[in-house]
Amino acid sequence: MAERRLRSRVGGVRLRTSMAATLVVALVLAAASIAFVVLQRHQLQASLTDVARQQASDVAGQVSQEGSAVDLIGGGGDQSLIQVLDGGGSVVAASPTVEGERPVLDLRPAPGEVTVRLTDHLPVGEGETFAVVARGVTGPDGPMVVLAAQSLETVQESTAVVGELLLIGLPLVLLAVALTSYWLTGRALAPVEAIRRQVATIDGTSALAARVPVPAGGDEIARLARTMNSMLTRVQAGAEAQRRFVGDASHELRSPLATIRAAHEIQALHPEVTDWPSVSSEVLSELDRVDRLVADMLLLARSDEHGLALQLREVDLDDLVRSEAGRLERAGLPEVVVSAPPVRVLGDHHHLARALRNLTDNAARHARRRVELRLGSDASTAWIDVVDDGAGVPVSDRDRIFERFVRLDRSRARHSGGTGLGLPIARQIARAHGGDLVVGDHEGGTVFTLSIARDRAESRPAEQRGDA
Known part of the structure; x- marks a missing residue:
């Protein structure tokens, strides 16, 4: 019995509804979280690329006027670098972090063109990914290229932080959703449980007068309760009609049988004075009544059951x-x-x-x-x-x-x-x-x-x- 009750609880509507709601919310939140992380990463990367693009544009303006004599002493930093290449691909100017280094990338865009690359093979940053913007420009000494790079370390760090927060927050949210769904489903199904308990007490014709409670409002459960009460009313009326029918039929059959029995008992006690034609006529008349009654009852019974x-x-x-x-x-x-x-x-x-x-x-x-x-x-x-x-x-x-x-x-x-x-x-x-x-x-x-x-x-x- 305890095992059956446990299985019924595990497979109950309340628990199944809560699990289904939690699963749906989990899937939606997982999809939304992935989309949010991807979008955030993309926006941060695009923002840092725009910063590198702006740096390249600013330096290109200086190079167009000053050529290889451009001053990059204050340019770049721990998270960025700048190089200026001449027409032969040699570094003619660089920010302090990459001074004396060879070109970070072999990019040769034509003057006025811009090329963007992502790479993690730079002499700085210890394997970090950089967004490198190469801008072609015409200087006093001829065509030149400006390379501006921005580290994407902050993008990775921000993405990792958001992921950790989601991994911590999502289980808490799902737990709250599961508990709330379980509680709300219980509240919603409470009238159904009350109906079930009331119906469980109806175990005989004497209890058919009982009716299930009808909750306030006009929702599906209230309509179910009213429909069930209507059904109980019909069942009660049918049971009472059947009880009356059986009682009346018994009474109707008892009367001719009693007449036939009395006629034979009188004949047995007084055979010498018995009017046999009269007794026979009376018995046949009563048998005709029984025959008509049984035929009528069979017709009504078949009609009630099958139409x-x-x-x-x-x-x-x-x-x-x-x-x-x-x-x-x-x-x-x-x-x-x-x-x-x-x-x-x-x-x-x-x-x-x-x-x-x-x-x-x-x-x-x-x-x-x-x-x-x-x-x-x-x-x-x-x-x-x-x-x-x-x-x-x-x-x-x-x-x-x-x-x-x-x-x-x-x-x-x-x-x-x-x-x-x-x-x-x-x-x-x-x-x-x-x-x-x-x-x-x-x-x-x-x-x-x-x-x-x-x-x-x-x-x-x-x-x-x-x-x-």
């Missing part, structure tokens, strides 16, 4: 509506009114028929004596209105009736055949077809409007049409 699978083809909605109307009439409903002009959509025939069957069964259970089926369409949407003259649905319950296993009153009791899943399934089928299922009032009764997008790229819910 509703549709086998799309051309469907004549008017044929579906008239078929359902005929079924209601055969079931003995007193009055069924149909308005179904030809309407064709691209959809799943089986699922659309199931949704319409659920709606008509619901209407038949609630109607007093009349059910009306109306089919309509426009360029983008087709809709089916299923109207009953029952007691209606209170406004406060119009969203709740689409929840699973919801029954509002005794007219939705189990003996009437409803499972509490018909309307949720119908709405899911409608939405899978790019439409919706909504409920409204109609002349004291209830109207359910099932809308279907004729163009699958569009979806226009029925409540936006204003005809519910």
Whole structure:
């Protein structure tokens, strides 16, 4: 565990970020330091070369007037020297440090021309590098050459000092950058660590009500926290819905099983008085309820996990509506009114028929004596209105009736055949077809409007049409 914690710290975002920032700063500073040293050396060398150039120019002015008689007693010094050469290359005048020496360089520029050379082979300076400027000039005795040299020792010394300072200063700067980056990264990641600790405490459905802290501001971490809280809200809602679904399903299954068990127990205790046709009919009825309930639950489970699978083809909605109307009439409903002009959509025939069957069964259970089926369409949407003259649905319950296993009153009791899943399934089928299922009032009764997008790229819910 300790080794794992150590590896996590070594490979942590905080340390990696600090190391990356330090490495980038190190590379930038190294490049900048090299450029600075090279530039400084170049500028100092150019400055000393200009000094030698100026000395050569001054002496050349004297030589042009005085010739070999020019006086160089005060010229030059420990860091510089001057020589004047005649046309044959012999030294005719020199500064005291090189008096009597041969020419420091064999340079013969024409009068008016200037030549610059760097050399470390001079009789002075103990191997130091010099910048030598040779200037051609015309004197009273003919063409002559003035040699002026400046030592570059100060350039080397200055460069060495700057290099030493950089070698001392750069590690200190990088250490400061590393510590600062580590501290700032820790401050920046502190909300993330708080989120992680909070999420780590969520280990069961009872803890799903917890939410992660949201830092102030609107940065990426704050948006992450808000997104995570939204996710926890959805997970909590899904877990609660699943828990309710399991509880409701267990309760729904227990009822028919209890009925079947009671029927057989009574038959076993009193076989001589058992009405076998009645018992058989009751058991088969309860088994039909179980079969419908299990089929509905499987459909919803598959839809929740993978979405509703549709086998799309051309469907004549008017044929579906008239078929359902005929079924209601055969079931003995007193009055069924149909308005179904030809309407064709691209959809799943089986699922659309199931949704319409659920709606008509619901209407038949609630109607007093009349059910009306109306089919309509426009360029983008087709809709089916299923109207009953029952007691209606209170406004406060119009969203709740689409929840699973919801029954509002005794007219939705189990003996009437409803499972509490018909309307949720119908709405899911409608939405899978790019439409919706909504409920409204109609002349004291209830109207359910099932809308279907004729163009699958569009979806226009029925409540936006204003005809519910």
